[in-house]
Amino acid sequence: MSRGKPNKRYTPEFKKLVVETMMEERLSYCETARRFEVRSATQVRNWERIYLEKGTEGFAIERRERGSSGRPRKLPKEGGEDLLAEVLRLRAENEYLKTCKPWFWKTSDASTKNAGSSETKEEITTIFHENKGRYGYRRITTVLRSREFLVNHKTYEDVGADLPRPNEEIPFLQGKYG
Known part of the structure; x- marks a missing residue:
């Protein structure tokens, strides 16, 4: 059974001839496709539908549509420029807010709630x-919390910056056995 050439394009006159012959001789789609060596009976059926709906002028209209490849179409350049401008504006705003954040925490009361109080520093x-400089920031923070001061380790970093750091060698272990 000959199927014709693949991807063969048929002229509008040929399509008209096929459909009119099929109607005059009352042939089935398969018989018509075999007789005129058309690729498939479905194609003949589609031609008949077009002929009945739009007449012979319907064959001249190009209906070949390509399916989407899955990739979205590019935006027109006018819309793209607007989006690009908005992206640049938002990036600039983001950078500005990043510079404001440290300044806010430095100047706000939230970061220096207990850090600046003279009671905490004392x-x-x-x-x-009392502990002869042996306590580090973790232990001092723990002792402050046990004495009901609301502090964290950063408070010691802010307030206790002028205090000397504990020696790396622990003084009471030095000597005869240390």
């Missing part, structure tokens, strides 16, 4: 000297 200094 208490840190007292704890530090």
Whole structure:
């Protein structure tokens, strides 16, 4: 059974001839496709539908549509420029907000709630000297919390910056056995 040439394009006159012959001789789609060596009976059926709906002028209209490849179409350049301008504006705004964030925390009361209070500073200094400089920031923070001060390790970093750091060698272990 001959199927014709693949991807063969038929002229509007040929399509008209096929459909009119099929109607006059009352042939089936398969018989018509075999007789005129058309690729498939479905194609003949589609030609008949077009002929009945739009007449012979319907064959002259190009209906070949390509399916989407899955890739979205590019935006027109006018819309793209607007989007690009908005992206640039938002990036600039983001950079500005990043520069404002440290300034906000530095100047706001949230970061210096207890850090600036003289009571906290005095208490840190007292704890530090009571223990002969052996306590680091973690232990001092723990002791402050046990004394009901609301602080964290950053408070010691802010307030206790002028205090000397504990020696790396622990003084009480030095000597005869250390």
